[in-house]
Amino acid sequence: MARSPGPRHVPAVPGTTTLSGLTPDSVIRMSWPHWTLVAVAVAVGTLLTLCLLCATWCCCHHRHSKKPRTQEVVDLGSARGTTSTHLVQPDVDDLDSASGSFPPWGRLLLSLEYDSGSEEIRVGLMQAVDLRAPAPGGLANPYARISVSTQAGHSHETKVHRGTLSPHFEETCCFQVPKTELPQAALCVQVLDFKRFSSHTLLGELHLPLAAVDLQHVLELWHELGPPGMAQTEQTIGELCFSVRYVPGSGRLTVGVLEARGLDSEQAESYVKVQLLLHQRKWQKRKTAGRKGTAPYFNEAFTFHVPVSHMQSVHLALAVWTRGPQLRAGPVGKVLLGPRASGQPLQHWADMLAHPRRPITQWHRLRPAREVNQDLALWPRLRLPLPHF
Structure with a gap:
């Protein structure tokens, strides 16, 4: 009776391990559970996230470790001769002209006319603009007092304008000034803040020598007001x-x-x-x-x-x-x-x-x-x- 042949013995390849009853083909053909695939995917995603966070942290740390450009040390010796003073700090005159603002005490619009026959000077006070308020951010009740230095005790006061810093006066007054006194005469205009029960505050003054004005024609010009005390104050009698x-x-x-x-x-x-x-x-x-x-x-x-x-x-x-x-x-x-x-x-x-x-x-x-x-x-x-x- 013939004997059936038994399992053949396959010699082991050097460097490999052979398990009893388990071959590589069978490992590949083995079906893996679903939880194993999910665990592998989670592990790979976590690893990638950690790598990305580490790279981001390294970049930020490297950026902050650099010295800011504004704190870099500048070598003034190397820049000598390549810069100008007016580019660093402009003059005060340049600032005034660049600002375009009016003088701090305001301006007056005056008209002057002299009649040589009657020796009378006619002063027309048109308006004032940008007067300085007695209190910051407030208003004033301005009026003007006009006088001539050679006519002691004679002056003209305009109407009081309530709650404004740019009043329109539109008033005219006359003064007798002989021709011989014109070179020494000066026109004084004082702008005051009216207060009913207390002393009036002087907002600005204009002292205009008549010798410096061409009185041959009717002039209507803007004049800058000066600070209080520039012109000679009129003596009061009570x-x-x-x-x-x-x-x-x-x-x-x-x-x-x-x-x-x-x-x-x-x-x-x-x-x-x-x-x-x-x-x-x-x-x-x-x-x-x-x-x-x-x-x-x-x-x-x-x-x-x-x-x-x-x-x-x-x-x-x-x-x-x-x-x-x-x-x-x-x-x-x-x-x-x-x-x-x-x-x-x-x-x-x-x-x-x-x-x-x-x-x-x-x-x-x-x-x-x-x-x-x-x-x-x-x-x-x-x-x-x-x-x-």
Whole structure:
């Protein structure tokens, strides 16, 4: 009986391991579980992510380790002769011209005209722009005071403009200046901030010598304002504080004389004359009691009966008089309110009419009595002829 052949013995190849019953072909043909494939994919993805993070961290660390360009040391010796000073730090004049801003104190638009026949100079104040506010970010109540250096005591005040730094004045005034005084004369314009119960703040000044201006033609030019104190300050002869109130229904005009300040003599006795004028003629008058000192306090009120129909023809004049040791009284200064007034007195009169039945109080600068009388052009009193014997 024949014997079946047994399994053949395959010799082992050197360098390889042969397992009993397991061949390479069978390993390839083996089916792997799904969880093994997922685990391999997760491991490969984690490895790639870690490699990417390491590369990113190395790049960032290398970038921050470099010295910034702004902190690099510059060799000034090598740059010598290749740069200019004006490229590093411009001059102050260049900054002013480049900024294009107006002067810090503002500007004035003036017109000047001289009449050689009447020897009169006509000054037209048109407007002001970019005035400096008394407080940062605030506004002012500007008005202008115009005078000529050769005409002591004579000045013109414009109307007060409320809440602005670029007022439009549009006012004209005249001064008598002889031809012989023109080379020495100078025009002074002061712009002030109006305050009803305190001293007015000076916003800027203009001091313009007339010898440097061509007065043969009508000139209208812009002028820069200077800081306060450049021009010569006008000497004041005192100030007077009083209130006015008008009641249209009863026609009562009440004048309250409060106090004065800045008077010359402390030993002299001062009093105030209140005069009402109608059609440029003296109509009614009152007088306070005398007080001594440079700042006398009166606190007296006077009432006048003025119908509404007369208010356009009525003027109110208050004059401060002093009586010295020789018992001779003389006028110190005068204030005029009414339609023919100008500046602050005109504004005070307009405020009284705009707020009936309410007292309006304000300080006023005293002006020479002769100057006020010339502005008012008082008519002389009618005098009866004396009989001839």
